[in-house]
Amino acid sequence: MPDGTDLLCIRPRGVLRGAVLTLVFTGVLATAAATGSLPRQDPAAERPGASPGAGQRPEDRAPVDSAALRRAAAAAMADGKSGKKAAEEFVSRSGDRWGAVYDKREYEEFEQALDGAYTGVGLSAGRAAGDRVRITRIQAGGPAARAGLRTGDRLVSVDGRPVDGLSVSEVVALLRGDGVPGSSVALRVERGRTAWTQTLRRARLATDPVSVRRLDDGAVLIRVEAFTKGVGTRVRDAVRKAPAGAGVLLDLRGNAGGLVAEAATAASAFLDGGLVATYDVEGEERAVYAEGGGDTERPLVALVDGGTMSAAELLTGALQDRGRAVTVGSRTFGKGSVQMPSTLPDGSVAELTVGHYRTPAGHAVDGRGITPDLTAGERAEERARTVLSGLGGGS
Helix, strand or coil: CCCCCCCCEECCCCCECCECCEECCCCHHHHHHCCCCCEEECEECCCCCCCCCCCCCHHHCCCCCHHHHHHHHHHHHHCCCCHHHHHHHHHHHHCCCCCEEECHHHHHHHHHHHCCEEEECCEEEEECHHHCEEEEEECCCCHHHHCCCCCCCEEEEECCEECCCCCHHHHHHHHHCCCCCCCEEEEEEEECCEEEEEEEECEEEECCCEEEEECCCCCEEEEECCECCCHHHHHHHHHHHCCCCCCEEEECCCCCCECHHHHHHHHCCCCCCEEEEEEEECCEEEEEEECCCCCCCCCEEEEECCCCCHHHHHHHHHHHHCCCCEEEECCCCCCCEEEEEEECCCCCEEEEEEEEEECCCCCECCCCCCCCCEECCCCHHHHHHHHHHHCCCCC
């Protein structure tokens, strides 16, 4: 998907009356826009913002006052200043880690990213040891791939600005730049003992977030990189077309999230209705349910890691809590907050955290993540295939 952690947020349509709900999913956007990431954790995935105070649980923080935010932006505009900048400062002071403010063009880019298109360089970035940033994925045929960049390369700076210590969302913002196809961005890259500066031109890129293939043992591998529009139906179709008795390995590693509705539809492929998650919006509890008619008998193993975020964690939690899948890999990211958009006087849009979601068993995800049933590192896929075979999912 998009640049690397140019994040993508998710926003569930129709879940909240008269409003669009967002669940951040950081990675997809980033990737997507690889520089130009999907903005929004559904709007923007990892946007700059203060972390929760020491000892305070993310879900206990009071939501940002959207009315006060609009007043601050309006007051700045009345003084001849930037309403968007005033809103950004307001959100930063609020401690809303996932809050973000987008101008009209940025928000449109985010919308397009949810359709599987973005402007970027075609790379995904993630945090490595020592606050360093490394390239975690390269999109085939994109500017980064054509320039010879590789997964594992260290990203030192973007347009001369060092990226060590920056949040993923900030790196994504630098990669995205103005989001104009053809604009250039200079990346300082290290590979082993070699370092060089590579200038890339952003391009309009399309992503295919779902891939399906038959494994040697007869099982079916379904990899989902992001929950953009239509992904839930594609997962459900893939399960329905799988040979009778064949197990499914659902690979959610590196999935930065996306639309809640798409994650719920994907859950419907494996569940016969029932609860997927609960979430609160300004103190009022809501729920997300799967549709009936899913395949509840086919052996299923879900692969997750530290890059599994937001909507992908929502799906993981539902499958794990309801005993539908064995989860294998490493602890997920821990992005379980819900964002909702608020239009400001100058036309920009603020995505503010309004609540947090929980798994069917009531477990909070934000700041905690989900611990898989079986912990596995570099050989996670091999372990997952062994588990699936033991469940009767292989030939």
